Amino acid sequence: MSKLTELTIAAAREGLRAKSFTATELTKDYIEAVEKARILNAFVHETPDLALEMAKASDERLAKGDGGALEGIPLGIKDLFATKGVHTQACSHILDGFKPTYNSTVTQNLFDDGAVMLGKLNMDEFAMGSSNETSYYGNVINPWRREGSNAALVPGGSSGGSASAVAAHICAGATATDTGGSIRQPAAFTGTVGIKPTYGRVSRWGVVAFASSLDQAGPIARDVRDSAIMLGSMASVDDKDTTCVDRPVPDYEAALTGDIRGLRVGIPREYRVEGMPADIDALWTSGAEMLKARGAEIVDVSLPHTKYALPAYYIVAPAEASSNLARYDGVRYGLRVEGDDITDMYEKTRAEGFGAEVKRRIMIGTYVLSAGYYDAYYVKAQQIRTLIKKDFDDAWSDVDVMLTPATPSAAFAPGEITDPVQMYLNDIFTVTVNMAGLPGIALPAGLSHDGLPLALQLIGRPFDEETLFRTAHVIEQDAGFTARPQAWW
């Protein structure tokens, strides 16, 4: 038999139910794969003993014919999710030693469905970054390399560990979070599938907060079906998060019918930005043609405020971050650096505990919320957010889903982008979706001229993840993306 780590979640699920192999065998293969791939730095904390214990419990349930939707499936968990008794530090120095006494709603849902945890995944510190170069635990390496080159590439961010681990097949799927593109951009850079659900679909309880009005958790997986299986388990109704909606979770897998006849697909013209690489432009066109060939109607739409989404985001997100991160003061958890008095202790703790990018964003956020600047910055940005959402609301009368590129480029090299604003521009196609609270999915659809994965993004109506999955599944079938990074690690 070929390696069990080659199986998708859907295939492993069948194999486990048919008793072709056990959850323990599957988990052991993954533990070995994780150990072999340490050079990628995707995991910051491995939990092999816990994984084997969970797998054993899964095997007992499977033997009785029981078992949840993810019974015995080994997953990686982003370090942003609280995991009971296990390293949870948002990959920041300031949360040194933090072990929650509870699980996040998302991890609890996954464990209740039988998932096995392999460990905690690397990420940009507090989910602030687009290249996984801001983690206290060092850079994550992308398993992909340019054709004929041995040079390292970034996996994107902030869910860089999740994306790298899924692409390298060292976990079957991974949890991730997306505040401005942190699921979709790393998925795009690694040839994996990532969905950011509608704001409110997945509980944020127990997920370390970055920007509370934008943060949303979702999966990164190998294909569209696996993403649908994982989101079905992660999403729930949750009284512990007042922004989590009281809507039943649909059967996302059932949405993969392959039938998109009559679907109206919008092509937002503002996404055709200056300097877009030719292979991304070509990918976008071919994606539209695939959908048309399957009976969809392609409609030109306009979202006039698109270019203002990113600068407005860099007011809203830092403002919310500066409030959320005020809790890290060396008193209740994590790092404490002693000082002359309490203020000195706060200031020294935060100076040593936060990395440069996090400090920069806290300071921008503090400034835009400070007396005299609140209206000029924060209120203005929230007004622009209203206009961005209105652009989408207007377009939904003409289209059911929108198709765009996921990122303005393929993966780049570590250290290649040092200017913060240039780095922020990575999220130019993804951030509008967070600002309007919509669902978006990124999926690989082709390779760049130098052999790196390129992705398309589909944007949906609020709570219409099913149309995203259905449409993405059709593109996946027709694009026939089967490329894999060569296992050099």
Added chain:
Amino acid sequence: MSVDQTTVRRIAKLARIKVSEDAVPALEGELNAILEWIEMLNEVDTKGVQPMTAVVETAMKKRDDVVNKGGIPDDIMANAPASEDHFFMVPKVVE
């Protein structure tokens, strides 16, 4: 709008982050580069536009006003850098 070095020091104080004197000029430059880019928003006429308060229009959920979890001081203190008898310990704040 842009920030000068005095403002950078003031923001750092408000954010409770110790910034050494020699780090101030670099921070000034970085913050101004971001603020300059954000200036683009002034092109947009937002007169009469309501600022967004929620992306999903839903009624605020309200829980029943009952105690549903409690009596877990050990859990709450478990990660404290310094504690005694279920109190967080901090440097002296009152004389």
